[in-house]
Amino acid sequence: MTTVVRRYKTLGAWVPKWVAGPCRNTACEAYVDPAAEAEDGSGEAARSPRPEPKERS
Template sequence: MTGHGHEQHHPRGTAAPQAGHENMVCPVCGRPVGTVVWRRKVLGAFVPAWGPGPCRNPDCSAFAPAESSRG
């Protein structure tokens, strides 16, 4: 058997929402925001968790200016 005819072709779709790949939006203005990743402890092991980052829209009431990495 050469495997011909047994190949399965699946269309590529989007990542599963639980994988954290959905687009995050600001809850106030609805504009897209970046994703922030942090760790949380579950049953003694650290696992990644993610959520919406700060809003960078200066007209939004939830606006958070970008932090400078200089110090």
């Protein structure tokens, strides 16, 4: 299983949060079929990356 870094904002700062990514083992409970992931568009690969936060001067 891979790890995925998500971000959340707290007190005006972006904080990384590591969460479990999709499992590629067909025997695993958390298995995500790559074909189904691409069809519904909810997969990580289908998402556009978030823009980086702007620096305040």
